[in-house]
Amino acid sequence: MATATKSKTAIDAKQEIEAPLTDKATSAAHDAVDALSSKAAVAENGVRKGASSSAETLNEKQLAAREKLEECTSKTRQLASENPLATAGLAFAAGMLVTALFRRK
Numbered sequence: 269m270a271t272a273t274k275s276k277t278a279i280d281a282k283q284e285i286e287a288p289l290t291d292k293a294t295s296a297a298h299d300a301v302d303a304l305s306s307k308a309a310v311a312e313n314g315v316r317k318g319a320s321s322s323a324e325t326l327n328e329k330q331l332a333a334r335e336k337l338e339e340c341t342s343k344t345r346q347l348a349s350e351n352p353l354a355t356a357g358l359a360f361a362a363g364m365l366v367t368a369l370f371r372r373k
Contacts, residue, residue: 348355
């Protein structure tokens with residue numbers, strides 16, 4: 269058994285010595301994979317930071333839009349409660365306009 273192990277090791281060592289082009293190609297492939305891996309990691313971090321920043325910006329804009337909507341809604345309700353007759357007139361005019369537009373089709 270020990271002889272078989274020694275002979276396989278000797279053959280493996282002999283093959284490594286006799287294949288310098290394979291060793292160079294293997295080394296170059298490993299270097300290329302390592303370089304690509306580091307570039308991919310940098311790109312991934314950039315994408316993650318961009319996505320996080322976009323999510324934060326979107327949340328801020330969404331909150332601002334909600335506040336503006338609430339403000340406009342409260343102003344509209346206040347105007348409607350202060351001028352009920354004008355509100356009814358505007359609603360009637362809008363209804364007539366929509367009806368006229370649908371009849372033309």
